[in-house]
Amino acid sequence: MPLNIYARTALLRNFWHDMRRYARHSFAIASNGRENQRAIIRILTHYLEGGESFPDVRLGFGQEKAHSILNKIEVYVADFEADDTVLWAHATLESYLAFHRCQGMPLVDIEERHAEQARRLCIHPRDGGGGSELVRAEEIRNAVDFDFGESLRNRHSVRQYTPAQISDDQIHKIVVNAQQCPNVCNRQTIRVYAYNDRKTVQKILPLQAGNAGFRQEIGTLFIVTANLEHFNLIGERYQGWIDGGIFAMTLALAIHAEGLGACFLNWSVEQEADQLLRNALRIPDNEIVITCMSAGHLKDEFRVPVSARKPLDEVLTLSREVVL
Ligand SMILES: Cc1cc2nc3c(=O)[nH]c(=O)nc-3n(C[C@H](O)[C@H](O)[C@H](O)COP(=O)(O)O)c2cc1C
Structure with missing residues (x-):
């Protein structure tokens, strides 16, 4: 394997940067x-x-x-x-x-x-509103009495939208629904920055590389962050990414449930690019940026990639035995 000094140094530098942020803001140390x-x-x-x-x-x-x-x-x-x-x-x-x-x-x-x-x-x-409550299986079954698989199969990453703006009320509803996602110890570490003004969104989007082919379509942008101040264990050093990912997926489904389209926009960047976004949007140092997500109204007809899924046996290991 070639020893790529540049990549290794950059990797170490970025890990060190993340580590310092976790040490500064979580309470794993103090x-x-x-x-x-x-x-x-x-x-x-x-x-x-x-x-x-x-x-x-x-x-x-x-x-x-x-x-x-x-x-x-x-x-x-x-x-x-x-x-x-x-x-x-x-x-x-x-x-x-x-x-x-x-x-x-x-x-x-x-x-x-x-x-x-x-x-x-x-x-x-x-x-x-704390403690525990009694729920009934029948109520749950009634609430899920629709074809969830069909709904999932009809969710796509949507990269074309009409010019109509999503209303602020709909944004409130979407985020309230996304808040129902599971999260570690109900600590609710996630924050959502929603930009619902086309001009502002157009200023932010060039900071993210993955929207270049459809930037002009986007009038609404969500940015999901996690607050490291809620984590106390060294073992939780990646928990913000996990809770953030779960929240972001629920957000995408909540947008889908409104009959709107959404597309995740990755925030897989190095520290310099991350800092640019933080400075521009005044995202505090104690939060990590999990992902961006565009959203908008669906056109009557539009194309999406098929994005074929892998065969099930490459994804699922259904086991009955374990060596313990
Ligand atoms: C974390 C994450 C980041 C993504 N980033 C981008 C992106 O920057 N640009 C883009 O066009 N799509 C992006 N996507 C969308 C994926 O390409 C898409 O989910 C995948 O191809 C499966 O297609 P589907 O969502 O239509 O089922 C991202 C998806 C995820 C989950």
Whole structure:
């Protein structure tokens, strides 16, 4: 294999750049900022929320975590206000405590701390919509009673749009729907920058190479980023890309579900190009850019690449055995 010094050096330089950003903004090394603190509260809260939804709930689970949430909230509200994260945590604690009460095992010391904190911070636990809820299989089956495969087969990367502009209301709806995607510990690390003014979009697009053949068609542009301040483990160093990818795909499907067209526009760039976009759009240093995506109204007829899929056996390994 030829030793390509230039490529190796560039690769190392880019990894080093990414590593520094992760070290600076995640709390894998030290926790300090507001978002780091919010993330810790969300991780702990999610533990309680998740614990309630297991098939066999272990009574008394999570008491240490519950105390820890109350402690972290004290520190948090000393510097910041009781925001949606605090409300969610309180509502989840309320549900957790009610669950134990109903099972004949009231967690008195946590109940007292929770009630006292709620009183002092003027929090009504129900404000935050947390805890667990009962859902019915029938409701889910009714909601998916359509041919999802057919819908997927009719999604294409669309590179032609009519001049009509997508409305801001539709953009709100699309992003609210995309927010329903799964994400690590419900930390919701993703931010979407939506540009819905044709002139502005046309100024941004030259920064991305993959739209050159259809740039003039594009009137709406989404940019999906992930906030590194929500990650706390070294093992999570790529989690932003994963959550971002999942969000971006859901965004594409939400656009498709509106009867509109979308095309991912890759942000597979080196640090210099990345910095240009960040500077132009004022994307803060703590966010990583996952992808761009164009969107627009469908023409009555238009061409798309067939983009044939690989044979299933190249994609699927369906196993019954494992050597352990
Ligand atoms: C992360 C990602 C980046 C992409 N970047 C571009 C791009 O820059 N320009 C483009 O025309 N298509 C881009 N695409 C679209 C792919 O070419 C397309 O999804 C693929 O060929 C499959 O076709 P389909 O989406 O129509 O099924 C991208 C897709 C993904 C998932």
